[in-house]
Amino acid sequence: MSLAGKVALVTGSTSGIGLGIAQALAGAGADVILNGFGDASAALAEVGRHGTRVGHHAADLGSVEQLNDLFAYAEREFGGVDILVNNAGIQHVAPVEAFPMERWDAIIALNLSAVFHSTRLALPGMRQRNWGRVINIASVHGQVGSVGKAAYVAAKHGVVGLTKVVGLETATSNVTCNAICPGWVLTPLVQKQIDDRIASGVDPQQAQQDLLAEKQPSHAFVTPQHLGELVLFLCSEAGSQVRGAAWNIDGGWLAQ
Numbered sequence: 001m002s003l004a005g006k007v008a009l010v011t012g013s014t015s016g017i018g019l020g021i022a023q024a025l026a027g028a029g030a031d032v033i034l035n036g037f038g039d040a041s042a043a044l045a046e047v048g049r050h051g052t053r054v055g056h057h058a059a060d061l062g063s064v065e066q067l068n069d070l071f072a073y074a075e076r077e078f079g080g081v082d083i084l085v086n087n088a089g090i091q092h093v094a095p096v097e098a099f100p101m102e103r104w105d106a107i108i109a110l111n112l113s114a115v116f117h118s119t120r121l122a123l124p125g126m127r128q129r130n131w132g133r134v135i136n137i138a139s140v141h142g143q144v145g146s147v148g149k150a151a152y153v154a155a156k157h158g159v160v161g162l163t164k165v166v167g168l169e170t171a172t173s174n175v176t177c178n179a180i181c182p183g184w185v186l187t188p189l190v191q192k193q194i195d196d197r198i199a200s201g202v203d204p205q206q207a208q209q210d211l212l213a214e215k216q217p218s219h220a221f222v223t224p225q226h227l228g229e230l231v232l233f234l235c236s237e238a239g240s241q242v243r244g245a246a247w248n249i250d251g252g253w254l255a256q
Ligand code: NAD
Pocket: 011, 012, 013, 014, 015, 016, 017, 018, 035, 036, 037, 038, 059, 060, 061, 062, 086, 087, 088, 089, 090, 110, 137, 138, 139, 140, 181, 182, 183, 184, 185, 186, 187, 188, 189, 190
């Protein structure tokens, strides 16, 4: 499959899952717009080695104004967005009664509202060009809960619901919208949760094994490469009738 001539925007792609997905899309021939915090030079080099056009915009997607800037940049520099991967996300773990209000607001703004705003901004161009893919990186936490993750679970369930609506609203077009629901992937977001266990005195190797054993029957991490390949499938002709789905890729987490 070739995605030559398509432009992909992957939010939160300076590290972790987003970077893996950006690499897969560039490997298939797409031009890629990266987004995310921190020094983007390593991500630009890694994604750029495939020879397609790569850009980076550091918009903070918790701000609607900066989201507008990102889409104006995509239009001006790349001619619009054909493949939108809503991936940027953050986590905070605390019981509901102690959940910091500022963390609740930040998680809902980035993990849910930004998905709505970017979809709203991307769809007109996709409809006009008569082809598009909206792929939301939700989570198993879009389908089940876990203690301490009120904001994250609420936001991810919201993303799965939003995905169904956009999937229906685009159902008769060549635009599709789907969610991917990963289990544990070893990225900075999850490493922080492993580090919390290490800080409480658990051996590092054991902390990783305990984390997996509690939820993920395979006892193995999903990788950004696995997720990149699933994104490519959803972009393919064979994926064109997958619509409004919440596709788990979770080592068996949701089968329990
Ligand atoms: P990560 O922390 O490695 O990467 C997050 C990316 O988002 C980074 O590029 C960061 O710069 C960017 N980012 C953070 N705040 C931002 C903001 N306000 N505006 C723009 N960009 C911002 O995390 P990850 O594990 O790769 O997670 C990526 C997505 O996958 C998230 O939506 C997460 O909820 C989801 N997910 C992760 C796992 C996992 O086990 N790691 C499992 C299921 C779902």
